[in-house]
Amino acid sequence: MAKPTSNRPQVGPDRVLAEAPYRIGAVTLAVRDLDRLTRFYRDLLGLDIRSEADSAVRLGTGDATLLVLRHSPNARPRQPREAGLFHTAFLLPGRGDLGAWLRHAEEHGVALTGGADHLVSEAVYLDDPEGNGIEIYVDRPASAWQRAPDGTVVMRNERLDRAGLVAAATGPWSEMPAAARVGHIHLQVGDLDAAERFYASLLGFDVMCRYPGALFLGSGGYHHQLAGNVWNSRGAAVRSEGLTGLAEVALLVDGPTLASTRDRLREADVVLDEDGGALVVRDPWSIPVRLVPAT
Template sequence: MTDLVDAMPKLPASPVLAAAPHRIGIVSLVVHNLDAVSRFYEDTIGLKVIERCGGTARLGTGSTILLELVHDPAARRRSPREVGLFHTAFLLPSRADLGAWIAFASEQRIAVHGASDHAVSEAVYLSDPESNGIEIYADRPAGQWPVTQAGYDMPSDPLDIQSVFEAAGGRRWNGFPNSGIVGHVHLQVGAIAPAETFYRDLLGFDITCRYPGGSFFGSGGYHHQLAANIWNSRNASPRQDAVTGLSCFELLARDRSVVDDAAVRLRAASVATTPLEGGFAVQDPWGTRVLLRTA
């Protein structure tokens, strides 16, 4: 991933997420067909091509890059059973925006493969042309997020699509809103315990919810900026070669102390890091590269 400090995502509309110690920056995917995948994110998700250089396309809103696509025709096609990306979750500013996108998707006959009411949010699921998972979602107000002794209650109930559609009030979809961001990244991993050790104990997230075979990691009270599951990838090995799909993602820290504290914990655990401007890069236990740096 290119160093894109000047193109960091703006603060999200959600006060909880904006104030959190961590949020998601740029997500980088390796693809075989750069033109087809780029066009999908333009036409279906509503992102704009901000920069294209050689075999790399960077898309987002305004001058803010959210997604990087790297062309590598030699990369092996990732199996759905392997570690990597479960989905990239694009957070819309409001329920009305989600309703407008649902109306647009219906008009354009965009194939979706799921829709859920998670109590903390409402979401629709689909995939890009190379089977990279995507979530389009809108948060409910934070005061409405149901809390249990174990954390947030995030069920996967049926989505009331008609209600969300009506929330748009006839608003037309005009592309991904400028205040939209990548709200979270959901990973496929080989085992839950090492994922919790890495993302909670070393990077500093809280576990906000557990499903059978899945853990959700939040920061600063947000329901989750990261998640990891073994639903398709139980006991999968770390990546060994160039493969399509998720290459790396950024975690943007609110201040330098968040980065420094994580670096201390990683050193104590003998986990190698690579210096970057404003922070460092590190690999999780399955070879996914995480770039932790100040926003």
């Protein structure tokens, strides 16, 4: 079963993402304490509340919804070794924005879980109050991304220049910049081969980097819009219903890619739900993926 190929990036990461066949849309989380999680993402990450209705809060920047918090007070907390969300990654426009947020986090006593220079990007990590992982990052220019002999992108975990980032801030953090977006979503999966078959062979993502215990998948030449790892979840079974954490990820898909993906999924006898022009499909761990026509 052939899958489409992508051109390698020759322009900046913003344009690479904007022109990619796949982009991350809204990420939906099932949360037990809606008020607390809403305050966290509004006050500490700077997302705007776009709407509050039907036991759900939609947050975002500019005219885009990036995150949906769905109130599920009786949901069972997802265990660390189960399949699901590793982190939602918010991409900021520049180093100064990340530096400003780092100052903001320190002033508010936010505990970070890590930070790294990945060569393609600089990133910091934290958890929300219900344990959902978050990455806040800034890309390096696409022209600076290193390539392996096979054409994949070189990514590593190197020491973060935190002082340099903070020094790059040009003012205090007030809100998430309007140009910010969810750059990628990183999943905990049970098996990397199964993840590659679904997300690469069926959905059409390119394998951009293979890392011990992890797989990074990109579209349109971006280093990754999706990733999966088995660091904590190797062998994880299909998710049960009624869990906290990742409830759905929406992918914005251009027309030709959506049509060809629909054909491949039908050819493979994958169950598809049609919902107002979107396709809803579940990955091997029953994580709902909504394929939304890009506008």
